[in-house]
Amino acid sequence: MSRDGRPDAAGVDAEQLWLRPAEPRRGRRPSFSREAITGAAVALADAEGLDAVTMRRVAAQVGAGVMSLYSYAPDKETLLELMVDHVSGELVIKEPPSGDWRADLRAVAHLQRAHMLRHPWLPAALSTRRVPGPNTLAFLEHALAVLRPTGLDGAARLEVFAQLTAFVAGHVGHEIAQRAAVRSPGRVAAEARYLAAVAADGHHPELAEALAAPGRPLTPDATFARFLGRLIDGVGTD
Template sequence: MAGKESETVPDDGASGAAGVDPEQLWLRSAERRRGRRPSFSREAITAAAVALADAEGLDAVTMRRVAAEVGAGVMSLYSYAPDKETLLELMVDHVSGELPTTNPLTGDWRADLKAIAHLQRAHMLRHPWLPAALATRRTPGPNTLAFLERALAALRPSGLDGAARLEVFAQLTAFVAGHVSHEITQAAAARSPDRSAAEARYLAAVAADGHHPELAEALASTGRPLTPEATFTRFLNRLVDGLDAD
C-alpha cells in the first residue's frame, strides 16, 4: 500500500474511472457508516483534496498529502476513498455543488445554453485542475447530475430528442474545458514578458516572409477585443448559434 500512496492522481485517462463502481460510490455510500461515529467525514477529506488541487494542481493530490491535511492516518482514508480514482470522482462532484441549478430559465435555449457555458468557464477557472479531471470522468455524482438535469431542461425548447441534448451538453462541456485549458496556458505564458516578446517577433517575421499570406492577413486584422472573456464569448456564439435544432 505504501507504494500506492506516493502516486499522484492520474490525469491521462489510462486507468480512468473504469475501476470505480458508481453504484457503490453514489448509491450505497450511506450504508457504510454504522456504529461508532467516524473521526473524519468523506466531505472533509474531499474538501481537503480539492484545496490541494486548487493550490498546487492534481499532482499534489496524494493519499499521504490529503491525510496530512486532515490529520488522519493514511490507511484510514481508504475506508472513505479506496483509491485515488475514487477520490478524484468525489472531488469533481464536490466542486460541481458550486454550480447553480435553480436559477430561472428564459425559454430561449440558445441564450440559456450560453449562460450555462459562462457558468462552466468561471467554475473551471476557479478550479484549474477540473478540465483535465473531466476528461476521464464517467460516473456523475448527485451534484453533477443536478447540473446536467438543468442543462437538459434548458435544451428542451430546442426540439432535440433526449440523446441529442446529451450530445450537445457533452460537446459544450468539452468546448469550455478545452478553452479554459488554453486560457490557463496563455495566462502563464503572458507572465513571461521575454517569451511573449519573442513570440510576437517570430510571428511578425513569419507574416513578412511572403510565404504565409493567409496568416499575414489574419494577423493584420484588427477591431476584435482580445480579452479572455470576449474571445470565449465569440467562440461560444459560433458554436451555439451554429447548432442544428432539427
C-alpha cells in the same frame, strides 16, 4: 500501483459510490466523514494542483491514518469522482430555463468557465470519463432542460452538453496555461516582427490576409464569448 502503494482500481463502482451510504467497513467510528475527506482533497488541489492530492496528504489534512481513508475512498480515482461532484455543488442555478436556449446555454457555459477558473485542476480531472454524482446530475438536468427548445432528441442534447463542457474545459486549460506563461515585452515584440515578416514574404497569403483583418478584443472574457458564440451557432444544424 498507486502512489500510496495500493493496487490501482479496475474502475469506480458507481452504484457503490453514489447509491450506498458512505460508512466505514468495520471498527470504531472515525471522527471524520467522506465530506471532510473530499473537502480536504479539494483544498489541496486548489492550492497545489492534482499531483498534490494523495491519500497520505489527505489523511494528514483530516488528522487520520492513511488506511482509515480507504473505507471511504478506496483509491485516488474514486477520490477524484468525489472531488468533481463536491465542487459541482457550487453550480447553483435558481431560475428555470427562460426558453431562450441560446442565452441560457451561454449562461451555462459562463458558469462552467468561472467554476473551472476557481478550481484550475478541474479541466484535467474532466479529461477522463467521470461517473456523475448527485450535484453533477442536477447541473446536467438543467442543461438538458435548457436545450429542450432546440428540438434535438435526448441523446443529441447529451452530446451538445458534452461538447460544450469539453470546449469550456479546453478553453480554460489554455487560459490557465497562458496566465502561467511569462513572456517579456522583448519576446512579444520579437514575435510580432516575426509574424510581420512571414506575412510579407508572399508565401503565406491566407495568413497575411488574416493578420491584416481588423483586430478583435483579446481579453479572456471577450475571446471566450466569441468562441462560445461560434459553437452555439452550430447547435441544431446537421
